[in-house]
Amino acid sequence: MEEIPFGPGSIDPAGDDAVLPFEVNGLDVRGRAIQMGPALSALLARHDYPLPVSKLLGEAVVLAVLLGSSLKFEGQFLLQTQTDGPVDMLVVDYRTSGDIRAYARFNKERVAEMDVDGLSKPELLLGKGILAMTIDQGEFTSRYQGIVQLDGVSLEEVAHLYFSQSEQIPTLVRLAVAEMMTREDGGAAHSWRAGGLLVQYLPEASIGVQRDLPGGDAPEGMEHHAEEEDAWAEATSLVSTVEDHELIDPDVPAERLLYRLFHERGVRVYDSMAVREQCSCSRDRIQGVLGSFSAEEITASIEDGEISVTCEFCGQKYSFDPQEFLG
Incomplete structure (x- = not known):
């Protein structure tokens, strides 16, 4: 990928339905950001889902794109849940070509019976079960699968759990999905927008070494761990300021959000990768x-x-x- 220094007015925004890789060398941070619009609207329009189910599936789509777009080879990333909740299955199929498809299986009666508070909490729609993430590199290779328990947690939280348990990479994920209503030709037009941000701490040296001694008694040569952990603490503090509306607002493109968060540390973005709503059936x-x-x-x-x-x-x-x- 071509590396592009970023600053106000330096590049054209990636726009909707494009994954934007970035890095912040000053904090040893790497990641990807995306805003989704037409592709997500087309995907959700194929099914008559209740609004809370559409929003939950939208979150799963953004998460799958953020994770699957990291693959460096031609292949497939599959995200699937199996739970005892009102939405007992989510399936998102992301291809490294940028094609994505998805669907949700749900119980209409159980969704209808949920109160307003329950419908606003994705973890209650999911219930308890598992989330499986499968990487398939093709016919002549072995599949890799990671499984995380779902126990009343959101998709953001389960992503953190996955990276903590399976990859041991400090990771933060932010997801936001919203239904949009706009006026067109005297009527109302319905669409969906979503946004996501994945930030990972990937220094050349390892972090997270357990220290049993007080900081002042750290053995010689161990002081660098404190500096590295401070860098990740700064990154997480900055990401914690991101609000949902910033992730989905077309007037706050991903480049502008990244600049707001990390410009003091020198954020750089790379060529974006397009995402398309495209089914592979035939x-x-x-x-x-x-x-x-x-x-x-x-x-x-x-x-x-x-x-x-x-x-x-x-x-x-x-x-x-x-x-x-x-x-």
């Missing part, structure tokens, strides 16, 4: 899957003289003549 792919079914499985799949398959991600329906697979 008639040929589904036909290939059905071709692997036994005759008994094909027969059991016939309804009204045909086999119908609807993609859970995009809602596209594919119909097949059973004789294609029984001949």
Whole structure:
């Protein structure tokens, strides 16, 4: 990637639906930021979700993009939850090409029964269960999967837990999603906006060494750990000032937010990476899957003289003549 020094007026904003990598050398911080607009609106418009479910899925989409866009190879990043909550499954599929698709499975009655306070808390919609993050590099490689327990925590909190347990990298994640209503041609237009910020502490030297002695008694050569931990403390303090509206406001592009946070330490941004709402389903792919079914499985799949398959991600329906697979 081409490195670009950042300051007011120095570069054009990345805009919506583009991941913006950055680094702050003065704090040994690396990360990515994004604002999502049309891609998220198109994705959520494919399903008739209640508003709280759409917002929760939007958070999962932003989180998957922030995590998946770090991959340095062609592949797939899959984020999936399985829980006992009203929203018992979220699935987000991010491809390193920038294509993303997602869906949520939920219980209409349980969502409708929740009070206003419950609907405003994503952790209550999720309930208890697991969140799995899977990295797939292709047909001839092994998958990597990390699993984190969900126990009444938000997606932001579970991301922190994942990096603390699995990667042991100090990490902060901020997510925000909002429904937008604007006036167009005398009527109201509905859309979604979202934003996310992932900040990681990645110094050349390790941090976090447990110190059993008071600071004044630190052994010779250990003092640098205090300086490194101070740098991460400063970074977390700065990120804690970010408000939800800053993450989603089109008048506060990611570059401006990063400059506000880190300009005193020298923030630099890199080329952005586009994100597109794009499903990977196809008639040929589904036909290939059905071709692997036994005759008994094909027969059991016939309804009204045909086999119908609807993609859970995009809602596209594919119909097949059973004789294609029984001949």
